[in-house]
Amino acid sequence: MDVKEQVKEIKQSFRQMMDGVVAKSMRDKGLTYKLNWGATLPRLREMADAYGKNYDLAIALWKEDVRECKILATMIMPAEEVLPEVIDIWMEQMPSQEMAEQAVFNLFQYLPYAPEKAYTWMASDQPLYQFCGFHILARLFMAKREPNERGINEFLDQALVALQSEHIGVKKAAMAAVRRFSELGLVYERLSKSALKHANLDFL
DSSP states (O other): OOHHHHHHHHHHHHHHTOOHHHHHHHHHTTOOOSBOOOOOHHHHHHHHHHHOOOHHHHHHHHTSOBHHHHHHHHHHSOTTTOOHHHHHHHHHTOOOHHHHHHHHHHTGGGSTTHHHHHHHHHTOSSHHHHHHHHHHHHHHHHTTOOOOHHHHHHHHHHHHHHTTOSOHHHHHHHHHHHHHHHTTOHHHHHHHHHHHHHTTOOOO
16 A cells, blocks of 8 residues: 555544544644544554554655644654654644654654754754753653763753743743753752752752
């Protein structure tokens, strides 16, 4: 079956997963997609497992302005195959914070160049990029990936700025990253406390 046919088959299968309550709740929260079937993440995960990793299908699904297609794309895209340029395009087209969270959780944290993207995005002036950058770093710190000295300084500088942001999503993402950073060990905990104290912020 060619990719076009697969996309058609996938879109038809979403009709059976339709959950009007979930879809309405998302609309009420301001999450608007051209099409949103309200399919739950466990159902989409089952679907992703059935299709397996598939670069071409992921590219085709992302192009669809359908919530479930985009989430599925992040689940089946092979992290080791996708080029940074493609990820940049996906970020430019990122429709919502929900989708950004899914992209980080399913794909971005596993990219071979995840740290580079995280540091670049964290320093962006666009909230959704910052949100993704801090979320990637939180996941990397959780996986015990320690930054080098330059990375530590850069992270703490940007985190302190973000913690004073008016954007709640960015603020929360930065908080989560600092928390995970401090869990890397005693030295990291001290660095976090010292940086926050210096900026008159409470340790989380």
